Amino acid sequence: MQPDQGYSSSASPHTGSRRGNSEYLDSASDNTGRTYSIERRPHPGERETIVSASTYAPPDYNCPFCRIARSDFSGRVIGGAEADVLRTPDVTAFVGSHWWPRNEGSVIVIPNAHFESIFDLPAEAAAQIHRVAQRVAVAMSHVYRCDGISTRQHNGPGGGQEVWHYHLHVLPRWRNDRLYERTPERYRAPPDERAHRAALLREHLDSNRA
Numbered sequence: 161m162q163p164d165q166g167y168s169s170s171a172s173p174h175t176g177s178r179r180g181n182s183e184y185l186d187s188a189s190d191n192t193g194r195t196y197s198i199e200r201r202p203h204p205g206e207r208e209t210i211v212s213a214s215t216y217a218p219p220d221y222n223c224p225f226c227r228i229a230r231s232d233f234s235g236r237v238i239g240g241a242e243a244d245v246l247r248t249p250d251v252t253a254f255v256g257s258h259w260w261p262r263n264e265g266s267v268i269v270i271p272n273a274h275f276e277s278i279f280d281l282p283a284e285a286a287a288q289i290h291r292v293a294q295r296v297a298v299a300m301s302h303v304y305r306c307d308g309i310s311t312r313q314h315n316g317p318g319g320g321q322e323v324w325h326y327h328l329h330v331l332p333r334w335r336n337d338r339l340y341e342r343t344p345e346r347y348r349a350p351p352d353e354r355a356h357r358a359a360l361l362r363e364h365l366d367s368n369r370a
């Protein structure tokens with residue numbers, strides 16, 4: 161596989177689009193009046209085109225997922241280290257603060273570096289996120305004994321994104337759980353139940369290291 165040479169995987173500021181090494185050849189406006197750029201990055205033997213959307217996060221955005229990634233649970237960040245499921249140098253997985261009525265104990269997987277959405281997520285980070293999501297899914301299927309697993313991921317306000325830091329939901333599924341109809345019924349997970357689920361998943365992952 162050709163390495164993705166256009167991005168650094170190091171942490172980057174969470175405001176503004178990252179244009180340091182990029183050559184922007186074109187720009188346009190979408191139907192909201194926002195502008196975006198068409199970025200073409202040279203790869204040996206190919207030419208890849210991606211759309212780099214401008215950020216939806218406000219300029220002074222105090223990113224809650226950046227704070228979770230660095231274990232800063234002060235202020236308005238919901239919960240604490242007791243919700244941790246798995247941490248690697250590049251990725252953090254934790255039991256989410258809000259659950260769906262039939263899908264309790266769902267997990268959120270984030271890159272430790274700030275990337276707002278799928279539009280600016282480097283392929284290397286995506287691979288690391290999915291590797292962790294896969295491990296979480298296997299642990300979840302053993303620990304929860306669910307009927308299946310779904311992942312969900314949202315980008316932009318029209319896509320239902322609420323936190324402006326890329327995140328992948330890993331959800332336990334049950335037959336006829338109507339997950340996709342029940343988003344309005346999401347509720348704040350009881351802290352002790354959230355911590356309990358995280359402890360169960362951590363225990364399984366610790367005893368089944370990849």
Ligand SMILES: [Zn+2]
Pocket residue numbers: 174223224225226227273274275324325
């Ligand atoms: Zn962030």
